[in-house]
Amino acid sequence: MSPRPPVISARNLTKYYGTEPAVNSISFDVEPGTIFGFLGPNGAGKTTTMRMIQCVSPRSGGSLSVYGMDPEVRPRAIKQWLGVVPQETNLDPEFTCRENLLVYSRYFGIAKREAERRIEELLAFVQLTEKRDVRIEQLSGGMKRRLLLARALVNNPQLLILDEPTIGLDPQARHLIWEKLRELQSEGNTIVLTTHYLEEAERLCDNLLIMDGGSILVEGAPDALVKEHAGTEIVEAEPTPEVIACLDAMGADYEVIGDMVEVMTEQSREVARRLFEECNPGRVSTRRATLEDVFLRLTGRKLRD
Amino acid sequence: MRPGSFLTPDISRAVWTVWRRNRDVFFKTYRVNFLPPLLEPVLYLVALGIGLGSFVGEIDGIMYIRYIAPALLAISTMNTAFFECTYGSFVRMYYMKTFDAMVATPLTIDEVIAGELLWGATRSFIYVSIMLLILLVFGVVDIPASLLVIPFSFAGGLLFASIGMCFTALTPGIDELNYPSFLFITPMFLFSGTFFPLSVLPDTVRYLALALLPLTHVVTVTRSLTLTHFSPFIFVSLGWIVLATAVFFLLAIHLMKKRLVT
Numbered sequence: 001m002s003p004r005p006p007v008i009s010a011r012n013l014t015k016y017y018g019t020e021p022a023v024n025s026i027s028f029d030v031e032p033g034t035i036f037g038f039l040g041p042n043g044a045g046k047t048t049t050m051r052m053i054q055c056v057s058p059r060s061g062g063s064l065s066v067y068g069m070d071p072e073v074r075p076r077a078i079k080q081w082l083g084v085v086p087q088e089t090n091l092d093p094e095f096t097c098r099e100n101l102l103v104y105s106r107y108f109g110i111a112k113r114e115a116e117r118r119i120e121e122l123l124a125f126v127q128l129t130e131k132r133d134v135r136i137e138q139l140s141g142g143m144k145r146r147l148l149l150a151r152a153l154v155n156n157p158q159l160l161i162l163d164e165p166t167i168g169l170d171p172q173a174r175h176l177i178w179e180k181l182r183e184l185q186s187e188g189n190t191i192v193l194t195t196h197y198l199e200e201a202e203r204l205c206d207n208l209l210i211m212d213g214g215s216i217l218v219e220g221a222p223d224a225l226v227k228e229h230a231g232t233e234i235v236e237a238e239p240t241p242e243v244i245a246c247l248d249a250m251g252a253d254y255e256v257i258g259d260m261v262e263v264m265t266e267q268s269r270e271v272a273r274r275l276f277e278e279c280n281p282g283r284v285s286t287r288r289a290t291l292e293d294v295f296l297r298l299t300g301r302k303l304r305d
Numbered sequence: 306m307r308p309g310s311f312l313t314p315d316i317s318r319a320v321w322t323v324w325r326r327n328r329d330v331f332f333k334t335y336r337v338n339f340l341p342p343l344l345e346p347v348l349y350l351v352a353l354g355i356g357l358g359s360f361v362g363e364i365d366g367i368m369y370i371r372y373i374a375p376a377l378l379a380i381s382t383m384n385t386a387f388f389e390c391t392y393g394s395f396v397r398m399y400y401m402k403t404f405d406a407m408v409a410t411p412l413t414i415d416e417v418i419a420g421e422l423l424w425g426a427t428r429s430f431i432y433v434s435i436m437l438l439i440l441l442v443f444g445v446v447d448i449p450a451s452l453l454v455i456p457f458s459f460a461g462g463l464l465f466a467s468i469g470m471c472f473t474a475l476t477p478g479i480d481e482l483n484y485p486s487f488l489f490i491t492p493m494f495l496f497s498g499t500f501f502p503l504s505v506l507p508d509t510v511r512y513l514a515l516a517l518l519p520l521t522h523v524v525t526v527t528r529s530l531t532l533t534h535f536s537p538f539i540f541v542s543l544g545w546i547v548l549a550t551a552v553f554f555l556l557a558i559h560l561m562k563k564r565l566v567t
Contacts, residue, residue, distance in 0.1 A: 017567070054409060056566070080411050086405060088402050088405075090403060094334060099329070103325075155410070
């Protein structure tokens with residue numbers, strides 16, 4: 001059996017706004033049934049990439065195919081298979097939860113009876129059944145995001161695109177969304193998301209790419225990326241001149257961040273022991289390296305926006 | 306998203322799902338929506354028709370209240386569609402991101418805009434129908450000819466919806482929509498043969514009004530219908546309206562695509 005072709009395939013995909021490239025010749029494949037994450041600081045080009053996949057923004061160069069179709073040639077056919085959770089909550093405030101989903105299902109040409117059956121299922125899926133007839137204004141932020149997820153599912157999409165799906169949510173609401181996304185993945189959906197939350201990317205994504213300034217910095221599975229770019233563990237200590245001198249002598253891979261020095265290593269216990277014995281470090285702690293370490297190393301600490 | 310051509314926008318039957326969304330919102334908030342068409346004609350008829358009319362008496366042999374009654378219908382056609390497709394559409398586009406939600410479905414941007422325009426026209430149709438009822442109660446419009454004002458209000462509404470949408474596509478922000486309101490709609494409200502005949506104005510002004518102010522033609526047609534008095538000039542007006550509607554309808558879609566497809 002031949003492997004299934006990728007759901008999304010981009011080659012040298014480029015998007016210019018004026019003379020500035022927002023997306024600069026990126027290439028990637030999203031395999032069916034995976035959760036694929038786009039990470040990057042503000043202005044990295046994530047949302048622009050999503051907009052091109054969603055067939056709402058024409059590309060300036062390169063090629064892009066979604067389910068083997070060109071978004072600029074067959075947008076209607078592609079969009080029939082897509083579910084989109086936008087970054088901004090754009091539900092209809094005058095309508096109830098149920099009405100929002102019903103009106104949205106009409107855009108897909110779904111018959112009313114079929115839509116109503118589906119809506120009850122979806123409201124149960126996102127745990128909003130008892131808010132069925134409540135107007136949007138009276139929902140909490142987490143409920144609105146859940147309803148957006150339900151809305152993106154009215155057409156039974158094969159591919160779900162989420163732009164910052166858990167932005168501004170409390171931990172409970174965020175965990176619920178994650179759980180639902182995994183459930184959808186287990187049913188065979190392909191999910192593409194952008195996020196600022198590195199924990200989210202680390203937990204959810206099978207594959208991710210980190211973008212900055214319109215280009216791809218790295219791509220891979222989260223744990224492989226952490227291992228490759230931040231080592232397995234981080235030793236943190238106070239950056240006294242003594243400690244710094246010590247680390248230089250050891251030839252350690254370290255970075256000073258504010259009132260902290262972070263040492264990336266495979267042997268945290270050994271580094272910590274030597275620091276204690278030789279350098280009078282004051283406070284020392286060790287922790288597991290995370291995607292956040294990779295992200296900050298690759299994209300720097302300069303503020304964006 | 307495919308650019309398509311100016312003359313053949315990508316519009317399918319799905320355009321009505323956009324229209325239905327706006328219709329459903331309208332009937333959800335009916336309390337605020339049905340008050341203006343009920344109240345406005347009464348205020349104008351009493352203040353201008355009866356109050357001012359007692360000094361004016363007759364214009365061209367027509368009682369003043371009967372002279373301005375069709376103008377009220379024409380003005381409502383204009384205001385309803387124009388403001389729906391300027392402020393209303395701008396809020397949906399810019400603040401509520403309703404258009405973004407719609408184009409994430411198989412709907413095209415052409416269909417979203419066309420749906421908005423058809424809804425703007427429908428809103429004129431609804432308002433004018435209600436107003437006509439009030440005018441009938443006052444006994445200032447003829448039966449049955451004035452019933453034709455009802456379908457005509459949809460056509461006139463589509464014209465003003467399309468013009469309004471062009472401004473929406475070009476405006477940098479919601480505050481700048483005040484310019485077309487004050488510089489275009491207000492002069493039109495006064496100088497389109499609404500409350501006095503254009504014949505009292507110098508010829509050049511009159512011809513300018515006929516050439517550039519769509520409301521003059523909508524007033525001409527509406528007045529012919531409510532007074533059952535037809536002159537051949539009505540065909541000029543109808544032709545002007547059809548042509549301008551076609552041009553502005555296509556232009557509105559074109560300009561909105563330029564704004565939104567980036």
